[in-house]
Amino acid sequence: MRKDIKVPEVKNVTLAVTREVNKLNQAEWNVHLINRNEHDIENTLVASTGYGKVGDEHQKTSTLRHFLETVPAKSTALIEPINSDIFHLNNEFWVSYYIDGKIYDKKFIFLPDTIKEDNLIYIKELDMEGVLHS
Template identity: 55%
Template sequence: MRKDINFSPVKDVHVVVGKDGEGWKVFLINRTRDKLENVMVTSRGYGETKTEKQQTSTLRHLIPFIEPGEYALIEPIDESVFHLNNEYWVSYFIDGQVYDKKFIFVPDSILEENLIFIEELEMKGILHD
């Protein structure tokens, strides 16, 4: 059962929403000294407007591994969902130990004025830690 699993705290693993000439994309960056193995990312958007609740489809992504100092593309993201909570639930293993964390970009946090240069990606983006 989930309560019986020891989840260690996630450090130096980040979700980034970056923008390049093709549009907005979501990446996972490994800034640890360890190889991330069996990386599972579940993404979804949810929230509500003045009149209704909104929810996107839940997508699941499996990345076999991410080497130290490397990154992986999770998915493209459309500007039409920036008004929602955009959640990325990341789970992975390091040396047989499971790590797990939810990264949530709150509504309207994905904005041009919040972009910073992300060295690994060599592009501007919004880094969530």
């Protein structure tokens, strides 16, 4: 039965959306995975999609999938660039990975309009400013 399935809790793995200013003085936004664990995470799959409703119109982006073979302990990995035109949507990232043969997965959702200049903080693992998923 479903209630008998033990799902391991995701710990010390999170996402951040960072902002950098390019040579043309334009903001570029990127999504990063942060592994704060003392051990590597293996066979990491990240699926991303945006969705929401603007007025009476439903909007949805395409789903992108990324595979990261190994994310070393105490490190980060670039997932994808993200366009600021979709910050008004829910931006969902489903992250799955293995540790010692056990699968871990968690859904991270950046709610509409939470990725913005006002919410930027310094993220030490990336040595840059961004919005950290809590």
